[in-house]
Amino acid sequence: MTETLWSDAISFPEALSEAARLTDSVVERLLLTPEGLEARVFEAMRYAVLSPGKRLRPFLVLAASRLFGVARRCALQVAASVEMVHAYSLVHDDLPAMDNSDLRRGRPTCHRRFDEATAVLAGDGLLTMAFEVLSDPDTHGDPAVRCELVSSLAAAAGAGGMVGGQMIDLLAEKQILDIGAITRLQRLKTGALIAFSCEAGAILAKASTELRLALRGYAHDLGLAFQIADDLLDVEGSAAETGKPVGSDAAAGKATFVSILGAARARAQAELLVRQAVAHLDLFERRAELLREAARFVVTRRS
């Protein structure tokens, strides 16, 4: 008997907070702090990955897995891995040599709470553990599925994905990017991991290419909408709401969707992307309602 996820009656906010709670409890179990001096890096890893946050990526893993009736236990292993990779990327991006951020999700960033060396190592440890978790038989009984998860996450997170996107983002402070270049930057930097989060359910279920591509299409549009909304929050949000300084992109001299399109056109673009994202889910009929609500949420959120 496999335990399934959520009844059909669950609302999106309930499902989102339930995804966060379940994922955090799996992460807690995976990141038990050992006895030795290395305990410090485990503490920093826990600090980074268990920090307050929406846990949107774990939610996407769980909601997409639910479309296929994937066992909750398997989906949660993947959700924990994805959140570890997300947290690692934030820890490294926040470093003094990168974005030099003191505040993240309303708390001191990892290198401010610990120190820079520990933050580098905590990021390295989280990234490595994500692959250890995916390759674990607990994640799926079929090693071919586990290998595909490892390979897809590595492609999304690596130099051809998230790492490459962050490289472009750093160079973007010294160059003027056009809308095409910014779209590509964001597809790599944030889109690839969001796409993996959505596709992982299809991988776990060995679903057809058609269904997998539908989820990829959804994730692609969702990821861009999410990023535009982030840029709008950087301009329009308050530090109390977003947990980070307002106007930090402009201060860094970065071109964003908002600096190029203006706030009104950027908002219209985000809303168009959400409609497109939702349209990709037609194949899944009523079962995809949570994912549709998630798409609407990303452009209306205040933090």
Next chain:
Amino acid sequence: MTETLWSDAISFPEALSEAARLTDSVVERLLLTPEGLEARVFEAMRYAVLSPGKRLRPFLVLAASRLFGVARRCALQVAASVEMVHAYSLVHDDLPAMDNSDLRRGRPTCHRRFDEATAVLAGDGLLTMAFEVLSDPDTHGDPAVRCELVSSLAAAAGAGGMVGGQMIDLLAEKQILDIGAITRLQRLKTGALIAFSCEAGAILAKASTELRLALRGYAHDLGLAFQIADDLLDVEGSAAETGKPVGSDAAAGKATFVSILGAARARAQAELLVRQAVAHLDLFERRAELLREAARFVVTRRS
């Protein structure tokens, strides 16, 4: 037809340089620089992993794989992954917030040649790519074998292995470690990846637990002997030979095998460990001669 590795007549120095040449050519193929702005991180990854070096770990992967007649193509994929992980660890360890090294293998370190942000990302990219390579069907036809490689490498490289060892090493500058604590530090920091390099051949060949444990025993003693020899070189070597400043451990106030045991006892200990390492290989009879020579090499090398 699978191509096998090396004739029985090959000498250890020939095999070592052949392992380096073959591994570098696989790394070159895996790290083709793309067109976009992210090319910079690929250049930094290539700079780090293709830098001059002995390629001892790739040699160990190939020599241990050869004991079991593993196809050269498969062993080389693993050798490339291990060297990527080794290179990533050096890039991150050299960062200003860590060991703050300007020179590595006689050349500027990655963050000196590029910049600190690029070096962080290059390390991240190399670590991620190692897992992508291991999960690739080119590495082995059986996904269960690929998963075991991913899982074993992640355990060796992560917070319970290399990352944890580096954390302890950083804290060791502020604490006085005894010989037991230093042995544990080195087992995590350098021993775990050396052990994976030796065991990978047995994993690729689905060898018996007995043979796998023999290789692990060999690797354990080899790894410690290697580290003691490294500490001796830090005291006795010349910068021209080692490619890094002499006396850097003492300058950093770090306890080492040499600072605790003294040079003469440390050297005797390294030689004892080499004899133990070699004894673990008795099961493999004549076939393990290259691994025996490698063990003798690590304590006689001058760089």
